[in-house]
Amino acid sequence: MRAPIVIAYCLAAAATTAAAQTTRPALTVPWIMRGPENTGREPSNVRWSPDGQWIHFRWLPPGTEWKATLKPYRVRAVAGSVPEALPRPVADSLEASVADGPLSPDRRHRVVSLRGDVYLVDLPLGRVRRLTVTPSVSETNPSFDREGRRVFFRRENNIFALDIVQGGEEQLTDIRNGPAPEEPKPVVGERAFLEREQQALILAMRDRKWRDSVDKAEREARDAGRPKPFFLARDEQVRDLEPSPNGQSVLVHLSTGATGVRAERVPNYVTLTGFVEELPARTKVGDAQAKERLGLLTVASGAVTFLRPVPADSGDIYGNLAIAGWNDAGSSALVFAWTRDYTARHLVRVDADSARVRPIDVLRDSAWVGGPCDGCGGWLSGDAGLWLVSEADGYSHLYTLSADGTNRRQRTRGKWEVLSAELTPDRTQWLVHTNEVSPYERHAYLMPVTEPSSRPSAQPPTRLTTEIGGHTVILSPDGTRLADVFSTDNRPPELFLQPARAGANRSQLTTSPTAQWLGYPWLRPEIVNVPASDGVQVPARIYRPADVGARPNGAAVIFVHGAGYLHNVHHYWSSYFREYQFHHLLASRGFVVLDVDYRGSAGYGRDWRTAIYRHMGGRDLQDQVDASRYLQRSFGIEPDRVGIYGGSYGGFITLMALFTEAKSFGAGAALRSVTDWAHYNHPYTAEILNEPQDDSTAYRRSSPIYFAEGLEDPLVMLHGMVDVNVHFQDIVRLVQRLIELGKTDWDLAVYPVEDHGFVRPDSWTDEYRRILELFTRRLPKQ
Secondary structure: OHHHHHHHHHHHHHHHHHHHHHOOOOOOHHHHOOOHHHHOOOOEEEEEOOOOOEEEEEEOOOOOOOOOOOEEEEEEOOOOOOOEEOOHHHHHHHHHHHOOOOEOOOOOEEEEEEOOEEEEEEOOOOEEEEOOOOOOOOEEEEEEOOOOOEEEEEEOOEEEEEEOOOOOEEEOOOEEOOOOOOOOOOOOHHHHHHHHHHHHHOHHHHHHHHHHHHHHHHHHHHOOOOOOOEEOOOOEEEEEEEEOOOOOEEEEEEEEOOOOOOOOEEEEOOOOOOOOEEEEOOOOOOOOOOEEEEEEEEOOOOOEEEOOOOOOOOOOEOOOEEEEEEOOOOOEEEEEEEOOOOOEEEEEEEEOOOOEEEEEEEEEOOOOOOOOOOOOEEEOOOOOOEEEEEOOOOOOEEEEEOOOOOOOEEOOOOOOOEEEEEEOOOOOEEEEEEOOOOOOOEEEEEEEOOOOOOOOOOOOOEEOOOOOOEEEEEEOOOOOEEEEEEEEOOEEEEEEEEEOOOOOOOEEOOOOOOHHHHOOOOOOOEEEEEEOOOOOEEEEEEEOHHHHOOOOOOOEEEEEOOOOOOOOOOOOOOOOHHHHHHHHHHHHOOOEEEEEOOOOOOOOOHHHHOOOOOOOOOHHHHHHHHHHHHHHHHHOOOHHHEEEEEEOHHHHHHHHHHHHOHHHOOEEEEEOOOOOHHHOOHHHHHHHHOOOOOOHHHHHHHOHHHHHHHOOOOEEEEEEOOOOOOOHHHHHHHHHHHHHOOOOOEEEEEEOOOOOOOOOHHHHHHHHHHHHHHHHHHOOOO
16 A cells, blocks of 8 residues: 555655746846856757758757856757757767868868868768878868869968879978078179189089089979979968969968067966966057968969058058958959958959959948948859948948949848848858848848849749747758747747748757746847937837836836947847846846947947947947936936946946936946956957047047046946956056045955856856845835
């Protein structure tokens, strides 16, 4: 009689445990800041097996510890399949077959580089042949010649060709570290006289001279079939080598580090050794920059002709150069080059036979050139011309041109953006991701290269995804199915499988969050428009107390996302997922929360992106002020009961808000904040504010440290001490300024082991505990 009782007890206990695991969790800061232990990890590096039977990705199952690293998984490409973890030996044996790499012209083979060796993959079965085994050196950047017979690859500073049919390896370039050896100077004067006399008087000297001449002639005859060595300049390095498909030319991208620069050093106080150590860090904006040059190397002779991709430029480019590839014939290459002041992007064609640089397209901007797909472009198949993505009409769109730059056609159009674009393997279509449906959604389309007007049977763009949210699609090898990493605003990204057509049935292949996390009724926040003072409608996510069944406390909080150029108001999963959960906690305590896509954010076109030019803390800050006014009009919340917080760029805006717009806010929390833009990095800051030595006005009006005397409301600052992005020095300098100004209602919390992006849950918890305490103590009505 006892056995059934025991079994019943165990079943009841198991049911109780399962119920406890799925019971709605109490929202607390420590639970939220467990981060990915609750929400899970996004499936990443998604790839199809060559036969289309499996989908490979990196992932971790629900509840895995926060510090665990992603592991290799695969799942059968069949509805209802369950992911399986791959043991390391199995994952290693399959890695080459599913790795990305160029296709052969007949699309029957793929060549890939893994851990410094080159592999040939026979498609579609995925049979792998290892082409190189060189533990002491690495082979990278493989590609095929135009017949698919040879594989080119880079080994150290040179290009090699491997015949995959008959075998045999050939070195195509002979690039050597410089400087080049100096040629012997001719002997003149008294020394020339002595040398002539030595040969005239002593037979052994005449014999030695003869032997030297013979050896030189034999050496030159032996080397006649080899490429001439090219020597790099002193301290010059090879950035990129791009061989042409015909093997006759190589584009050589070289870089020389700046001289006289002073890089910052970041002290690391908590170390394994117990001694203070220093971490190398970046230079500051306006310091000398590395110089680059581009050359065309002719394989037959080894001669290099240096090119000038930007007209009227000296030929030295500040790290703003990108090779966009060779055409199929190997006769011409495309190169993107950005001017040193970031106001122009040149697309040029380099002709191999003449080393002539021909302008194809120039995009100019009175602020700076950019956009979500800046630098996207390349050749179309055969002689069909080329394509690129450009903000020429104010939004990021796809264009095609003939090979000479004529016959320019805009292939997408509207007040929306092409977010990414790539040609399908057969090069007959583009796979594009856009926000055409809504600035708050991301969808995938297949778009034919041939225009409908030029071929009546051609099809218009095919929308592949329909569900509201954010989609990132990877097509199967045969193009009939898609793997879709899809998320909504209240569910993290998961891997889905569906046929490659809109509205087809989908199958979810992963579940990443814990059952407990999924048991909470997470909001799909409403998106509202905040009327700005310049008449523009600014999008914002809103979290109301009533949305979570709470009573208002008469206070509000505005969240400012980081990065500046980032999109956070949308209907898919936020990279600020901890803050998303924290906003639920704030709403449950009675706060109205606004999350604003202020001017400078991504997803809304060129004018929105560049509205902060020469004045960060101008229009972007005014959007936060207008959000405070919106809260007052819509909810009757007094300005001194509006808190503001954010990290990085969001921390910078928080400081500017409290220092320059104190009447619109009542408290603020600034995390890992830029306090003085003259101390930030070069490319990001120089694009927006120019260089400090040339535009001091832009830096002074954009940097919080110059306005610290305006602090009136309580402020908490939080910063990692080993931050190699926004250095801890930034906040230290501001603290000294606050001390000297006699300011009192501020606090600083430091995190000795954290970099810019915090990783430890205990650090996250301490940080947001302080933020919650500040807002709870200072903002609500009593």
